[in-house]
Amino acid sequence: MNDPKRNAQLAAAHAMKRELALSDDCWQGLCLRFSGSRTDSSGAMTAPERGALLDHLRGLGAGRKKSAAGTPAARRRFAAAPQRAKAWALWGELAALNAVSDGSETAFEAFVERQTRVAIGRLDGRQWNRVIEGLKGWLGRKRGQQPWRRP
Numbered sequence: 001m002n003d004p005k006r007n008a009q010l011a012a013a014h015a016m017k018r019e020l021a022l023s024d025d026c027w028q029g030l031c032l033r034f035s036g037s038r039t040d041s042s043g044a045m046t047a048p049e050r051g052a053l054l055d056h057l058r059g060l061g062a063g064r065k066k067s068a069a070g071t072p073a074a075r076r077r078f079a080a081a082p083q084r085a086k087a088w089a090l091w092g093e094l095a096a097l098n099a100v101s102d103g104s105e106t107a108f109e110a111f112v113e114r115q116t117r118v119a120i121g122r123l124d125g126r127q128w129n130r131v132i133e134g135l136k137g138w139l140g141r142k143r144g145q146q147p148w149r150r151p
Contacts, residue, residue, distance in 0.1 A: 009050045013042050016054070016062035021082045029089030030056070033103075037096045060085050083128035087112065090135035099142045 017027055028040035034053040035045050042050060057063065061081045088108060095103025100111075109120045115134060116127045123131075 006047065006050075009047065009054060010042060012063070013050060013054055013057065016057040019062045020057065020060055020085055022085050026082075026086045026089045029093050030085070032096060033089065033092030056088075057085075060088075083125060083132060084123075087128060087131050087135055090132065090139055093139055094135065094142065097139075097142050099138065 022030070027042075030053060031040045031042050031045060032038075034056065035049050039045060042053065045053065088105070091100070091108045091111070092103065094100050100107065112120050112123070112131050115131055116123060118127060
């Protein structure tokens with residue numbers, strides 16, 4: 001497995017993971033989403049799957065020159081990128097469980113805007129946390145975990 005293209009993709013993916021400060025759970029959720037629920041490891045993904053993952057991470061702001069983050073709105077967007085990635089990974093898990101009818105990014109953004117009543121590019125950390133907690137609760141209910149009930 002000494003493929004230079006594979007090694008370059010993996011190095012770029014892990015650098016972007018670090019840049020976005022993604023947790024291991026979030027990373028595994030993204031890998032599951034882009035591999036079609038086949039694997040939670042970027043190393044076990046196919047080259048096209050890794051390419052789609054890299055494109056998604058770039059869309060979240062990773063791999064860009066930092067000088068673009070000079071404006072207050074851009075700083076807010078970069079600060080929210082890890083929270084957006086976490087919410088997106090949770091959305092992907094819900095899609096894998098067939099809890100949502102449309103697992104696309106457009107549907108995700110529409111859901112977030114419906115829940116917060118704020119355009120997705122203008123969300124702050126507190127609003128992202130509310131979205132994440134809502135998605136975690138929904139995911140827990142779909143998995144049959146009900147933390148509010150005692151065993």
